[in-house]
Ligand code: NAD
């Protein structure tokens with residue numbers, strides 16, 4: 001077991017619940033925190049504290065009392081929820097990050113992980129094989145806050161020597177914890193509905209292609225980035241990482257290989273416009289070259305694993 005003391009902020013969410021468990025296998029002290037209670041597995045496997053990242057006093061107290069040396073700051077308001085409440089999204093995503101960056105510098109935290117997203121790109125970005133460095137004009141409040149966040153991270157690395165590391169996750173798919181209010185959440189819900197009702201109504205249209213990733217790849221990649229020697233991490237804003245891209249129609253066809261009578265129909269809503277402003281596929285050559293990023297799951301491998309595992313945990317949609 002490694003000895004660093006790790007703080008996870010936003011540990012009850014889709015990523016946090018799985019990242020906490022993965023880090024608890026490696027580190028002796030992993031403190032899970034969130035506004036809300038985590039699932040049973042996280043609750044019973046180590047310490048949990050209720051923490052609002054917007055409360056500076058509580059944040060500093062938590063870091064000091066637990067002698068925290070690494071922070072994973074995951075708390076955020078995602079794209080679809082953010083469009084319904086832009087003020088909240090800006091406050092949590094921007095003020096939350098600033099408070100964490102400052103706390104890390106003031107309290108001598110050694111390393112910070114903060115995730116960005118493909119939502120930092122916008123309608124003027126090249127959509128196929130989107131490069132690491134390109135035009136970025138996001139038009140959701142989520143994307144705007146994450147793009148500004150990337151600049152803050154780079155600034156704290158350059159000016160304050162903070163070892164901050166980040167990836168731009170694509171849409172993440174998992175079965176343990178429901179999606180957190182994102183545009184890519186349809187790609188999670190589809191598996192639960194396929195298994196339960198053999199039918200799904202998709203809120204994106206059938207040919208909407210988006211970059212996606214299965215959670216085991218995302219968790220492994222995150223930990224590999226954080227464990228890599230500092231000199232290998234050349235990008236301190238955020239790295240493009242990529243695994244698979246598909247449309248709802250292609251995902252439905254993958255499910256039909258395992259559930260032949262599965263049916264899908266389409267009722268696009270406000271999330272369609274958000275999806276259309278994002279890349280269809282991502283070029284992650286820089287992450288591959290710098291720290292060895294490599295995905296493992298393809299679409300059919302993920303579909304099989306999702307369908308095999310749904311129903312074996314307490315996850316609900
Ligand atoms: P999620 O919504 O499932 O989890 C976020 C957690 O943050 C929730 O448990 C919520 O209770 C908590 N939270 C919200 N406000 C808080 C506050 N003020 N103080 C403390 N906790 C608070 O989100 P997720 O999918 O787990 O995403 C985690 C991070 O990864 C986010 O920064 C998100 O932008 C990023 N990301 C996620 C995806 C994805 O597909 N899941 C893709 C790209 C980037």
Ligand code: AKB
Nearest residue numbers: 078079117182183184
């Ligand atoms: C969302 O859809 O908002 C997230 C993301 C891609 O950042 N899943």
